[in-house]
Amino acid sequence: MRIAFVLVSLLTVFLAGCAVSMTDIHGFNLITLDQERELGNNFAVEIEKQHQVVNDPEVTRYVDRVGRRLLGGAREVNFDYVFKVVKDDSVNAFAIPGGRVYVNTGLLKAADSETELAAVMAHEISHSVARHGTRQLTQQYGYSLVLSLVLGDNPNLLAQLAAQLFGQAGMMSYSREFENQADYLGVETMSRAGYNPLGMETFFQKLAAIGERNPNALASFFSSHPLTAERIRRVDAEIAKLPPRQYPAIDNLEFRRIKSRL
Numbered sequence: 001m002r003i004a005f006v007l008v009s010l011l012t013v014f015l016a017g018c019a020v021s022m023t024d025i026h027g028f029n030l031i032t033l034d035q036e037r038e039l040g041n042n043f044a045v046e047i048e049k050q051h052q053v054v055n056d057p058e059v060t061r062y063v064d065r066v067g068r069r070l071l072g073g074a075r076e077v078n079f080d081y082v083f084k085v086v087k088d089d090s091v092n093a094f095a096i097p098g099g100r101v102y103v104n105t106g107l108l109k110a111a112d113s114e115t116e117l118a119a120v121m122a123h124e125i126s127h128s129v130a131r132h133g134t135r136q137l138t139q140q141y142g143y144s145l146v147l148s149l150v151l152g153d154n155p156n157l158l159a160q161l162a163a164q165l166f167g168q169a170g171m172m173s174y175s176r177e178f179e180n181q182a183d184y185l186g187v188e189t190m191s192r193a194g195y196n197p198l199g200m201e202t203f204f205q206k207l208a209a210i211g212e213r214n215p216n217a218l219a220s221f222f223s224s225h226p227l228t229a230e231r232i233r234r235v236d237a238e239i240a241k242l243p244p245r246q247y248p249a250i251d252n253l254e255f256r257r258i259k260s261r262l
Contacts, residue, residue: 020181039097039134040097040098040100044098046158050163051087053087059261062254062258066114066117066118070193070195071193072192074129074185076129080099081125081128082099083121086102089106090104091106091210095125095127095133096166100128101128108258116202116206119186123183124182130181183235187238187242200239
């Protein structure tokens with residue numbers, strides 16, 4: 001048993017250094033889909049103790065609708081996705097393992113259109129589709145610790161990690177490869193779902209400009225999603241590779257109405 005544990009640990013460390021293929025969403029993962037669902041349920045309980053969930057049914061329905069539309073463009077949908085809005089003025093959204101996506105009220109207020117909102121949500125959905133959460137957690141903390149969180153054997157540590165990774169102090173910090181893949185898949189997902197993926201590039205540019213003027217305004221976003229000029233150029237390059245198409249016009253009337261409710 002000890003030898004097996006050491007081998008698994010060494011394999012995890014080795015694979016942590018392997019390059020991530022942008023097109024491969026089935027990277028090595030020791031955590032099963034069922035285990036990831038359970039881990040997501042456990043994390044959600046702690047996160048919703050720390051974040052105030054917005055209970056306005058119209059706001060919830062709207063964000064859920066945008067999320068469901070994006071799922072129609074995702075490579076795979078292995079989880080029963082849940083979309084919620086949390087009261088937090090920082091411009092951000094985050095996904096936790098098991099297909100749970102949280103959108104901050106600050107993101108809804110900062111976006112100027114449904115397409116810009118969809119851009120950030122598509123990025124977070126892509127983290128979930130490629131199961132970056134459990135892959136990153138395993139690389140950082142080891143398989144045995146993540147498994148203990150799945151089984152609920154360490155509730156104090158679960159609460160601590162929920163606060164550190166997804167709480168007010170900052171969101172999960174993914175590797176550069178995982179961030180790049182989430183951008184790549186996010187562009188593809190937006191296009192397949194009928195959202196113009198240029199919305200991702202323009203919103204990232206807007207956020208970068210805001211960050212230059214007032215770094216504190218986007219501290220949590222930049223800590224978890226560094227917006228370098230290279231990254232924005234990479235998004236632009238991926239958009240350029242898509243087949244030319246006309247995207248349907250988005251009626252932003254409902255989007256503006258939801259913003260006014262906040």
